[in-house]
Amino acid sequence: MPPLSELSPDALADLRAGLRKEYDALKGQGLKLDMTRGKPASAQLDLSAEMLALPGNRDTTAEDGTDARNYGNLQGLAETRALFSTLMGAPADQIVVANNSSLALMHDTIVYALLKGVPGGRGPWSKEEPITFLCPVPGYDRHFALCEGYGIRMIPVPMTGEGPDMDAVEKAVSDPSVKGIWCVPKYANPSGETYSAETVRRLASMKTGAPDFRIFWDNAYAVHHLTAERPELANILEACAAAGNPNRAFVFASTSKVTLAGAGLALWASSPENLRWYLAQAGRRSIGPDKLNQLRHVRFLRDDAGIAAHMEKHRELIAPKFAAVEEAFAARLAGQGVAQWSAPKGGYFITLDVQDGTASRVVALAKDAGLALTPAGATHPYGKDPNDRTLRIAPTFPSLAEVRKAAEAVALCTLLAAVEARLG
Ligand code: PLP
Incomplete structure (x- = not known):
């Protein structure tokens, strides 16, 4: 079929009638599908089933001779920190291993900065008004919710395919109220892009108005990873240190989507000075983390090769789901001039950019047909996508058959919303 822009009003009206019929039939199927969040499927969680038997009731002594069942070791076991050294791009002694949820670590780091300030600053961020974070868009809604919840102003910055638009970032950070930037540098949520070495270099070396x-x-x-490719991500901590800004980056990660989303480990890394600062704050909050879970992860994953082999099993389970979405979108939407979608090489999401002004309508149509999608606007600060364009598709949780069905439904709703918008 030709692009919609080449269709006469009569042809468009005929098309709308046909799509409406299809849509009514879809509604009649009584679907109940949820593509809202990037959760691992149960089959992915099953990959770590063996881990739950570890370390066992006789294997509770850490490498340093301490009893992992007891209080203490706020920074995490040395062997667990060593296990994640490559992943974090930091030496083990600059890593903190905490309980599950890296989001919790991001939350705490922000709250500590608001209440106490960070090294190199003039005191608590909360005493300065306003404070601002740069938010590359599309981005992760929970980052934005954190800022909104604590009164941190957000400025969106467009993503370019190799990270945020660095000209815009460099300009914005000259304002001393700009204290931070959110970055998901590899297989970004939701665009899937990986920051280029040049983006990393510019982030590390740019001149900022705020000293902290x-x-x-x-x-x-x-x-x-979703393919055999391994896009390189430059090391941010090393880049910051080389540029004379050793305290600039806080690095976060977790095993939520490696082992168990609700029972993984959260990881934090930064410069030695930031580490001392972080531990001083965190030491008021807790005497120490769950170190049995840390031993469990060490016994189960073992080393970098163990992590890579385990992630390969995830890939086998989820890559076909991403392929099913791609196929459904291509079959229905290619060449119509109504949508563009990403082909991620890793991560958990596909972005679908629909015709401007129709993303909310697509979500509403999908909802009425029994398919829950992430709300339109969720990928932008304050939930406001000025173009009402970007949707985040999360294919990992439903079964392959459900994903296929859901993607076909999204494609139909996208097309119908575009035709409706053209007919007015
Ligand atoms: N950061 C990003 C970019 C995510 O997409 C997610 C989950 O979807 C998280 C953090 C949450 O991580 P955690 O489970 O470690 O809290």
Whole structure:
């Protein structure tokens, strides 16, 4: 079929009638599908089933001779920190291993900065008004919710395919109220892109108005490949140190989508000075983390090769789901001039850019047909996508058959919304 823009009003009206019929039939199927969040499927969680038997009731002594069942070791076991050294791009002594949820670490780091300030700053961020974070868009809604919840102003910056638009970032950070930037540097949520070496270099070396500016480097998808390619991500901590800004980056990651989303380990890394600062704050909050879970992960994953082999099993389970979405979109939407979608090489999401002004309508149509999608606007600060364009598709959780069905439904809703918009 030719692009919609080449269709006469009569042809468009005929098309709408046909799509409406299809849509009514879809509604009649009584679907109940949920593509809202990037959760691992149960089959992915099953990959770590053996881990739950570890370390066993006789294997509770850590390498340093301490009893992993007891209080203490706020920074995490040395062997666990060593296990994640490559993934974090930091030496083990600059890593903290905490309980599950890296989002919790991001939350705490922000709250500590608000209440106490960070090294190199003039005191608590909360005493300065306003404070601002740069938010590359499309981005992760929970980052934005954190800022909104604590009164941090957000400025969107467009993504370019190799990270945020660095001309815009460099300009914005000259304002001393700009204290931070959110970055998901590898297989970004949701665009799937990986920051180029030049983007990393510019982030590390740019001149900032705030002496205590921080990069929140959320490397949530560091080892989550969907293809045989391994795009390189430059090391942010090394780049910052080389540029004379050793305290600029806080690095986060977790095993939520490596082992168990609700029972994984959260990881934090930064410069030695930031590490001392972080531990001083965190030491008021807790005497120490669950070190049995840390031993469990060490016994189960073992080393970099163990992590890579385990992630390969995830890939086998989820790559076909991404392929099913791609096929459904291509079959229905290619060449119509109504949508563009990403072909991620890793991570958990596909972005679907629909015709401007129709993303909310697509979500509403999908909802009425029994398919829950992430709300339109969720990929932008304050939930506001000025173009009402970008949708985040999360294919991992439903079964392959459900994903296929859901993607076909999304494609139909996208086309119908575009035709409706053209007919007015
Ligand atoms: N960061 C990003 C970019 C994510 O996409 C997610 C989950 O979807 C998280 C963090 C949450 O990580 P965690 O489970 O470690 O809290």
